[in-house]
Amino acid sequence: MKNDSVSLTIDGKPVQVPAGTALLLAAKANNIDIPTLCYHPELKPEGHCRLCVVEIGTAPRTRLVNSCTYPAEPGLVVQTASAKVLASRRMVLELLLAQAPAGEHLKEMAAAMGVHETRFKKGDPAARCILCAQCVRTCREVVGVSAISMAFRTPKKRVATPFAEQSEACIGCGSCVFICPTNTIAYTEKDGIRTVWGRKFELQPCNKCGNYIAPKAQLEHWAKLTGDPVESFYVCKDCR
Amino acid sequence: MTDPQRLETIMSRYAGVAADLIPVLQDIQDEFNYLPKDELKVVAQHLNVPLTRVYSVATFFKMFSLEPRGKHLIRVCLGTACHLRGGQRLVETVGRRLNVGPGHATEDLQFSLETVGCLGSCAQAPLMMIDDKYFGRMAVDKVPKILKPYKP
Amino acid sequence: MPKFESMNHLEEYRGRLLSSRNPQEPQVLVCGGPGCLPMGSEEVAAAFQAELKQRGLNGNVVLKESGCQGLCAKAVKVMLRPQGITYQQVTAEDVPEIVEATLVNGKILDKFCYQDPADGSVKAYKSKVPFYQGQRPIVLGKMDLIDPTSLDDYLAQGGYQALQKVLGGKSPEAVIDAVERSGLRGRGGGGFPTGRKWRLCRQAPGDVKYLICNGDEGDPGAFMDRAVMEGDPHAVLEGMIIGGFAIGANQGYIYVRHEYPLAVKRLALAIDQAREAGLLGANLLGSGFSFDVKISKGAGAFVCGEETALIASMEGDIGEPHPRPPYPAVAGLWGKPTVINNVETWANVPAIMSHGPEWYAAIGTENSKGTKVFSLVGAVNNTGLVEVPMGTTLRQMVYDLGGGIRDGGEFKAVQTGGPSGGCIPKQFLDLPVDYDSLQSVGSIMGSGGMIVMDETSCMVDVARYFMSFLHDESCGKCTPCREGTKHLLEILTEITKGNGKEEHIPLMEELCDTMAAASLCGLGQSAVNPVRSTLKYFREEYEAHILHKKCPALVCRPLLKYTVDPETCTGCLACVRECPVDAIHGEAAEPQVIDQELCVKCGMCHAVCKFDAVKVES
Incomplete structure (x- = not known):
């Protein structure tokens, strides 16, 4: 079963990957980058940070799932940069900026996505940990x-x-x-x-x-x- | 019984696998009234789990306490119905009468005061429990009389 | 109790049991349910025992402590059979009078009967009390008939007949088919079709499968699962055994929260009894099917109501949920296919198998079949557990069964679904309640908590209350839930303190969108419902706090002002003794004055004043 390949659509592009491949990797294999914070190829993905969420399904029945764990399914329609995905990602980054105001990498990443400041009350100014585990x-x-x-x-x-x-x-x-x-x-x-x-x-x-x-x-x-x-x-x- | 014997008795009830961790900790909590550090180290060895796992579990769940608890556990319900009928005021009154904050034990270790998400007797809000006894339809002025028999 | 070797053996025993019991035998059933226990039901039962003994009646009258009799507002409840007289607000001191008048002389005592507030008429019989008339008890049906510690009582009410029917000739597929056709959906929150869940599990590859009864009833305001576990534990076991047979599991677990010690005790006893009777263990009733049940006690974490978190904690780990897929029906406990249903769902199964799926599916609405137990609590007169057909309206529940708002107050909202649900305003009182209708108004069924609120409840405070609960219970694994609940709580707290800003409302709405869409599990996804629903239906209350720094319901402490009315104050000093900050001054027997500089607005003075002399305004 696992070796069967499945066809799905990522950002409008038909792709083929082995069944069960995480959407994050399926996208990567097709040169589509999805930002992550808690993902590491050597570690079992657990979906902590929620930065890698993508939108699956077709309107009006779509939902966000974390791409690091969600497996590729036949016929799945995936959007990695829809308005909903981007809004969610920016909000998650705002939350993390408030949690870890001293996290430099985080700030750079947020800035790259257009998030320069958080509207939420900041915690300890020296805090860096984002609990990505x-x-x-x-x-x-x-x-x-x-x-x-x-x-x-x-x-x-x-x-x-x-x-x-x-x-x-x-x-x-x-x-x-x-x-x-x-x-x-x-x-x-x-x-x-x-x-x-x-x-x-x-x-x-x-x-x-x-x-x-x-x-x-x-x-x-x-x-x-x-x-x-x-x-x-x-x-x-x-x-x- | 010495502490090692008390622990031995508890451990003898279990097969000694990782899945026994929470039941074992529950038994220790019941027997010792808290989770003593040295006992937790022995548990990790017995169940062959990392000490980190024991520590994670011991700090994650609300029924466990790493500090000694009072002889009597007072649980004041802050479920929705109790909240709406003055549960918060009840906690404050009990706390003030015993000079203890929620989540802590009195200095003489006679009482521990805890708040709880729901005790499941919502029709009798506000509600509190001392050990296994329920007190329904509480009012702040009933508190002194209820606490009295439990005082040293 | 013999060990039943076959269906016939059990049936013979049941026949002998029934013929040995005299249906006209006088019985006193003292309610030992979650509502009556805190009000002294054990003392009432003890008083009956002593009184009956003293009068030499203990041989003639059977005394039992029953499960929940429903109308908790009128605790302690006592049911007298065979007449079906339901007495209420009975205390231990009342017992000699009741024994003398009713048991000995057959006279009904009006003062212990329900009085209809509509016309003042006295309702002595259960069948005449409006609270019970609108109900359709399936899950709660045996509660006031049996002693939950007696397997004989359960058998005498037809218990384990559904199991006999299943083991005596139905295939697992036929059982699943029946559950599917009955339309039963999960009673714990999500409302997933039960039959489909079972089928997925049965079809999942693997020889070893598990079944779990989720008794981690964590929703504040819901206590029906506690009542069922304590009041009719064998019904839960019977449902589970049938489920085990259907999905091909030989081991079941009941996960009970540790806050329910009596439920643990009653279930443990029921399991022992069932094992002894051959209803659990190897080769049940000679059918060749083996099934056993173990109890797993929760350790205090609301998130463990979520099935993957529950499984993690059963495996000895912290209760952090795991991303799905894989779903537990495919890879659950120890990685094996596992079905998880809550207590009420399991307790429906025997009735469905006994009466047939068509009977069950004829009750309820298009997409929500059967009945639902609600815990009707808060600002209604008749608080308690009610079981009604799906589709019963909120108005019927609040007014017909609930007897209206207490103290002649005004209905403001009803909160359903616990912390994952929302507050439903007055304009939806005629909403027929089912899974879909509740969702359409921004709430959920959840486990069936129904907290009625009147004008003394502040909706901003209610939202803040739930957020405080959820922030404390969030496992902290994923960012939107962990950080989102933190900031929602922070903002709501600021608003209740009078520090709210206009931009807080759109910010909360935006944050809610992300939490709902991107949180890992149901806890975070639905945590937004209390906030969204109050923002939607009670926005003017938020605005009163933010723009005018006022709490119209007089709840949010920092926005209140307490004063003593010198005309009514008697100078009894009750408030002075209770004031934690010594802010109240004055001579004894003279009107008191509250020092506004010192006052922390805790409201203790208001709570203890017997003369209504402490005034509060915002």
């Missing part, structure tokens, strides 16, 4: 340690380590930091020590060149995963 999903799905997660719900919802304490599960890999679209997660590296989520990680220098490879805790995690001795990871990529 890419960090949480990366830690869980890619790194496989689940050191951080969503805590609480709406009024207090945030990304946190358990009990907001130093996480024992964290390996200091910094994947959450790198994937964050708004540079929210505090991270420093100084004198062989990496600090992230309030915990300090000793960095392991390369046995050959002396450059820092990664936190010891991360190399131990790799050793555990592979079954190789941890010392076998004490040589950096360049020196191997």
Whole structure:
């Protein structure tokens, strides 16, 4: 079934994609870009940000769905930039600008779509997080340690380590930091020590060149995963 | 019973899979009157789920509390019918009588005051509950008399 | 209770049970429903027990605590059978008098009977009380006949006969076909055709399928599912077993919110009884079909009424909804095809199978068949649970059944569908209520909450109330719902404080459009209804707050002014004791004065004044 290809229409253009392909990818494959904030090709899409919504169906029975999860169906009519889609996207951006006034990438993205200011009351001027959960999903799905997660719900919802304490599960890999679209997660590296989520990680220098490879805790995690001795990871990529 | 034994008793009722997380936390909440941090760490190990999952669940659902709760739980209903008939004023009165805000416990841990979305006795609004007992058609001047038997 | 090995075995038992029961036996049924419990029904039942014992009548008179008897406004309700006398507002102190007069001497006591406000006539019999006359009880039908903790009582009322009929010769397809033809739609909110949902699940590939009864009745103002779970738990189980047979599931779950401890207890007991009787477990009634039910307790999250969030929490995760498709009928609990219906939907199933789909489809309107239970609460005289055919008008419910607005007030609006519904104004009083008509006026059926409001309700405050509820209950996963509820609440709060601006109205309308169209789940999509409907029908109230800084209903505190009328004030000092900020001054037995600088407008003084001396204006 999954391998069957289906025909649908995106922005008036007939396209063919394998059945079940997310509309976002079906559009992309046909050179139609849909803006996203919480989507990442390495992560299971979950539809948090609602920026990628598209309009499906034919008037008057149309509706918005998030393109990152909605599967291509035979005969589906999709509009990625209808008036309704654009209005919704701009409103979502206005909401996010109020939520995360310090998010630079967000501001640029909003400006590109003609949203320069938000009409809503702004939160903490230093706030950056938009709760897209890419960090949480990366830690869980890619790194496989689940050191951080969503805590609480709406009024207090945030990304946190358990009990907001130093996480024992964290390996200091910094994947959450790198994937964050708004540079929210505090991270420093100084004198062989990496600090992230309030915990300090000793960095392991390369046995050959002396450059820092990664936190010891991360190399131990790799050793555990592979079954190789941890010392076998004490040589950096360049020196191997 | 020591705390580890109390927890052991709870865990022994379950198969020890991830789906048991919420029932286990409910039992701990009932037994300990809150979710103690150390117990939650043991639960994560027993059920083989990340501690983050336990923490997420413990903070997401309203019945769980990470802080010790009072001996008696007072729930004042703020459902629609209760809201229209002065539920908010009822919360304030109870809070003032006990010197505690909603979502908190009194200093002596005798009472916890919570508001709740609906207790399902809407015809008797405004409504409150102390532990498992309902008090219907409440009025602010009935509060002192109702609280009295629960005071230390 | 024996373990029934076959249909015949059950039928024989039922026959013996019925012949052992004397239909003329005097029975006292004290209502133990959600309305009477908080008003002391347990004390009333205990008083009957003591009184009957003392008089040596405990062998002759059967005393039961029944399920909900409907007319909650008149709690505590007591039903006397076989006559069908319905007494109201009974307290424990009244019990000896009732036993003496009515049970012993056969005399009806008018003071415990319903008095028709129209002509003052006394209505002793249930069949004569207008509140009951307009009803068509299918789901609530057994409530005042049975003790919900007795399987025998359920069997004596024809319980599990529908199941016998199904297992005794119907194919799963025939059952689905019947449910489809009955026109039954989901009673929990969305109104999706039940038969179609079952068919999708039956046809979905996979050997293991699940069935869930959604008892997470979270809509404030709705308590029919609580009443059914507590008052007729076997009906829910019977519906579920039939559903399990139809879709090919061997395991069902009942998800009950933890705020309903008695419902959990009653269902657990019913499950144990059914297992013991061979009505749950392996090879039911010798049919070869096996089915069991487990209870799953909610932990306090309104969003878990949404089916994908409910499933997530049953799997041990936070109650965040997941994008659909895939729908639960295809990939639900543990990724298996799953049917989720709410309590009332399941409770309709036995009646449909017993009486046939045509019988059911003959009740109701074109696209909404059968009956619907509403919790009629708020500013009506006869608050309680009512079950009426779909298509009954709002006016019939508010005036005929509800007995009109309390304290001689004016009808202003009725709020249906909980936080996902809207406020319906006076001009639609003659609207026949069904799924489609409610939607056409900007509300929804939801689970059947019906909160009547009079002129003492401020519609801006009502919108703000729902938004505060929803913001607190939004899971926070998607932007429009999480941030949208926040800003709607923020704006509405500003308006109720007198800080509203004219541009707030179009901004809210624009935000509502996006939330409705782009939120991930039903919670966010429908969260806009309370705001949209009040903006549409009660715009002048918004304008009064925004332009004139006045709250016409005298609800929004910052816009109020409290004063003491020196003519009426007796100086009893009740208000002084209650004032949280010591803003009221004066000598004892002299008129008091409220210091406007200190006053926080909490209204405590107004609430406690017995002489109506505290005046409020806006």
